[in-house]
Amino acid sequence: MTELASRATAEATVTTGPIPYSAKHYRPVEGPGAVDGLAVPFRRINLTSGHFDVYDTSGPYTDTDAAIDLDAGLPARPGVVRDRGTQLQRARAGEITAEMAFIAERESLPVELVRDEVAAGRAIIPANHNHPEIEPMIIGKAFAVKVNANIGNSAVTSSIAEEVDKMVWATRWGADTIMDLSTGKDIHETRGWILRNSPVPVGTVPIYQAMKEVDGDPTKLTWEIYRDTVIEQAEQGVDYMTVHAGLLFEHVPLTAERITGIVSRGGSIMAKWCMANQQESFLYTHFAELCEIFAHYDVTVSLGDGLRPGCIADANDAAQFAELRTLGELTKFAKSHGVQVMVEGPGHVPMHKIAENVRIEQEWCEDAPFYTLGPLTTDIAPAYDHITSAIGAAMIGHAGTAMLCYVTPKEHLGLPNRADVKAGVIAYKIAAHAADLAKGHPHAQKRDDALSTARFGYRWHDQFALSLDPETARDFHDEALPAEAAKVAKFCSMCGPQFSAMRISQDARDYASRHGLLPLAPSGDTVTAGGESPASG
């Protein structure tokens, strides 16, 4: 790893060790596709009685005896195959890959479902042949909704060490993928550090680096500069790349009367290029060559929405949907060339226009996984856009979006720091889980039930342990009742020791039992079935 400057090595420190109440538990992969030594990590939450295993994105950093060497990078997993094409091609051939076997165990779903969804292009497994350090994961609406965290420096802020730390920190709290959106100095080096140490797939937007080659002047970009950047990044091991190939020259004028024009950086670069050169986008005209490169490394293409709306007023407009139609065409092309594809979506969208985005994307893009930024459901809350967008993210996840790109409290205002990264990831884990519940994901509600049972039983430590952020939950409880005795007491600071609603309802349960008044309907039976059917298996 000679490319990594010693300066960065000396600076980089990351958070290690288990999250409170838990320990890493590896479950061996067995059956079709399994290879020796392949095991899936779970976070085993230890409860007062028994334990509860949850999906774990944090990699070896949360192992109890974590021995992390950032210079050496993470070890390669067993079963990496570099010479049999992409996961899509292998799935179509009926093969169950080691990655599919890993994912089936990780999601507790049948491995045939994994293979079939990948073969149909309804799900993707981003796993560059040159990125053997990752723990494989899947993005598709039949599976748990995923969360991406953006990190990366800009020309005015941040260092390599900070970005590596943010990567580890984001995956600790549940980020399923990371995008390195660096636009500042040391882009190649920063990415190298992140790739070699990341347990999750890494995405990039290659045009950001290509822009550095032309001193920031988009009009000077060429296909050759862009292609060389893509190859460099693919060689390094980037798992998916955002390509704004759907923004055509003819779409540019459609943005002219928007309130916020073109807010996507990649979109605005390509719009500028088309206008300056009076030519069709080179990303579109050279898309076939791009697909050849992507198929060679099994880089997933993430079709960028360069014309996504930047405000409520611009949502679902002609520009946005014109580009989406082209993304549908490109999806079909990429898939026919064996390339895994997902499609990016907005942005800023009022609630009543959210579901329409998914419906159209699914129809026009052959059910390719949808990957959306939020969307933000109002423009008026800078500093709280993790919340404005968690609302939209939960809803669009319910409607069928497969991965949600987080938004942090710093959106529109600055680059996120560590605290912002955590706030963004937690808000999006909430949105993703709420979506899984609403979709009727077969395993999602077990954790809610376990936590609520602990809550009803005044098992405070178990309630903290099962929460998305045990440290903060415990800290908040400690503010009012720091004594350890309060953690086992049958009351809380809201009600006080004299009174508790939950204690009384236990009496109600006992009463019903004694008087033979238990309801005839089974527990959990609902009066209405609701109007929506599960989108997942």
Add this chain to the structure above:
Amino acid sequence: MTELASRATAEATVTTGPIPYSAKHYRPVEGPGAVDGLAVPFRRINLTSGHFDVYDTSGPYTDTDAAIDLDAGLPARPGVVRDRGTQLQRARAGEITAEMAFIAERESLPVELVRDEVAAGRAIIPANHNHPEIEPMIIGKAFAVKVNANIGNSAVTSSIAEEVDKMVWATRWGADTIMDLSTGKDIHETRGWILRNSPVPVGTVPIYQAMKEVDGDPTKLTWEIYRDTVIEQAEQGVDYMTVHAGLLFEHVPLTAERITGIVSRGGSIMAKWCMANQQESFLYTHFAELCEIFAHYDVTVSLGDGLRPGCIADANDAAQFAELRTLGELTKFAKSHGVQVMVEGPGHVPMHKIAENVRIEQEWCEDAPFYTLGPLTTDIAPAYDHITSAIGAAMIGHAGTAMLCYVTPKEHLGLPNRADVKAGVIAYKIAAHAADLAKGHPHAQKRDDALSTARFGYRWHDQFALSLDPETARDFHDEALPAEAAKVAKFCSMCGPQFSAMRISQDARDYASRHGLLPLAPSGDTVTAGGESPASG
């Protein structure tokens, strides 16, 4: 105000003065219902060019020359009438009251709409004759979605001074009503301080105080103790009271197989009382007498959902909907006796079961305003339940809920402090505004458009000024670029000085204009109209 101890007086300090970038602007009320001296407060946001007025809940505390005397309380508004019945009765008689005129100006909607919605019982104006200090407001689905903030002490935490400060603090950030849920010491005195100094309607749950009279033993409660408590609070000026009269003895066994039984404090008290006394709830059997008291003072009854679900598994179950059916019966009864009514709703509900709650409530309760606690869309995020519930609140607001009861980060863990109150209010202002946008409220999007126009034009100060929390937005921007020059610079810390997407899209706009390529479709035209129609006028 002799009831207020000097101890409390000495301790109480509250936040005063305008929110940054703004000043109070009073607009005189004119036309039908107007009385001399009646004027509606707006927060006038001063922009680089011009200004933007927004709804203001903060009372005289944010006046530039705020001279607050907590001992004296706020002044009475002009036009208070005590001898002509309730707002409902007067609306039915065709009268336009001073409160209706005030509200029409405040909401920028026709005064006849205000009167007609109140007359139909689809909206309420909580305004006890003995609470002349408030600035009148309306709760109904034809109007802007409102937010309630709960405050109040418990047996283990908090003082009177803290609760008064929280009331002022919550209304500063946009709380439309306050509920004083005190269960600890000095209940009467705390409420007196809050009432005399609150610019917004105040709600209570009288059974909490009644419980103090019986030393916390619910089995010893009697109708007479409860009635005297209600009269005491009505005399003091409480504007609305939660009454759990819909929980019948026969409903109690329906909760026996729930995961979290009965989580409503009032609900569990009444369940315990019914079991211990083997009798029907005295709140139900004496509801007619309650209505007489409420009509006398124009106290609005808020029909409590004592059987609301306390976890995802218990949502929309037989117990919840059995009680809701009784609430429908009580709604009809109260209205027929001239009492204003709203109906409380859950709680914890997964996204796909949210809309059903509104549909049933509207059908069974004659479209009475729905007032929900969240709902939380998952159980697994204690310490972040302002977010889990903002998701549900935005959705249920879109579906027709008229007021959202906030949830703070401390929910399930402890009583909220100042920071939690602000976090809860802001999260719920986001949810309410997102709902207004989705409902197509005629004025809601103007603020989004103003902020986004400022953002696109790099008018940083205007962007902060128009946001829900100008201080935090500015602070976040300052973290990266503190210099004043950066506030007028045509770039941001995310993109750096060399590059900006928004600058390029301005070029696109210029290009389209120069080349005659402006789109034929009018600005804001959408490709699809979306499947939902506005719920508001």
